[in-house]
Amino acid sequence: MRCPYCKEQQDKVIDSRSTEGGAVIRRRRKCLECNRRYTTYERVETTxxxxxxxxxxxxxxxxxxxxxxxxxxxxxxxxxxxxxxxxxxxxxxxxxxxxxxxxxxxxxxxxxxxxxxxxxxxxxxxxxxxxxxxxxxxxxxxxxxxxxxxxxxxxxxxxxxxxxxx
Ligand SMILES: [Zn+2]
CATH class of the missing domain: 1.10.246 (Serum Albumin; Chain A, Domain 1)
Structure with a gap:
């Protein structure tokens, strides 16, 4: 995942949980370059x-x-x-x-x-x-x-x- 702040692609998932009854996975990520945190949403289009x-x-x-x-x-x-x-x-x-x-x-x-x-x-x-x-x-x-x-x-x-x- 590309960091929205520094554009580096080194990140660590801090937390992930599913919402909307499992249809969406929310991942809290931390950039290993600038240490800032951001959130990504993974929608289960694999459905x-x-x-x-x-x-x-x-x-x-x-x-x-x-x-x-x-x-x-x-x-x-x-x-x-x-x-x-x-x-x-x-x-x-x-x-x-x-x-x-x-x-x-x-x-x-x-x-x-x-x-x-x-x-x-x-x-x-x-x-x-x-x-x-x-x-x-x-x-x-x-x-x-x-x-x-x-x-x-x-x-x-x-x-x-x-x-x-x-
Ligand atoms: Zn960053």
Whole structure:
């Protein structure tokens, strides 16, 4: 980074933090020449460049909107605000950008979303899992559904009705 004061290119990052839910990384830098400090903002445009590697090996550009839509779809008619779902997607993106630079396996995205949905809302989790995760074996899905429904007998009727909305 070129120092805005002395134009030298020797700098040290003093502090970096992500803002706007991980979309922007703010770095506090110190010029090693003149010792002055300045701030740079790194916008995650890699969002557009990040590729999702699908199970069959094909790649497609990562799109936040698409991920958000899948989460919103899973939460259809469930009492969760757009903010809640937005921060869930933020968390997923932060996890992705921490680990991957250019390509992320679709399975990582799926797991990252489903583990968070599971904590948020079990109905949403089951919907997401059935729609996007493609359980490896049908048995896995049945077992998973059984585990969840076993824990929530009182809600079973309500949940079945919600499922009909799909
Ligand atoms: Zn300088």
């Amino acid at each position: 557009n460049k990040l590729l999702v590697v699908k199970k069959d090996g094909t790649r497609e550009p990562y799109e936040r909107e698409k991920l958000f839509a899948s989460v919103r779809h899973a939460c259809f008619k469930l009492p969760h605000s757009a903010e809640t779902l937005g921060s869930l997607v933020d968390e997923v993106e932060e996890a992705v950008f921490r680990e991957f630079e250019k390509e992320v396996p679709s399975s990582f995205l799926g797991d990252a979303v489903s583990s968070r949905l599971r904590k948020l809302d079990k109905v949403a989790y089951l919907r997401f899992a059935s729609l996007y995760l493609q359980f490896r074996l049908v048995d896995d899905f049945i077992q998973e559904a059984r585990n969840i429904l076993d824990g929530e007998h009182t809600d079973v009727v309500g949940q079945q009705e919600l499922f009909k909305d799909e």
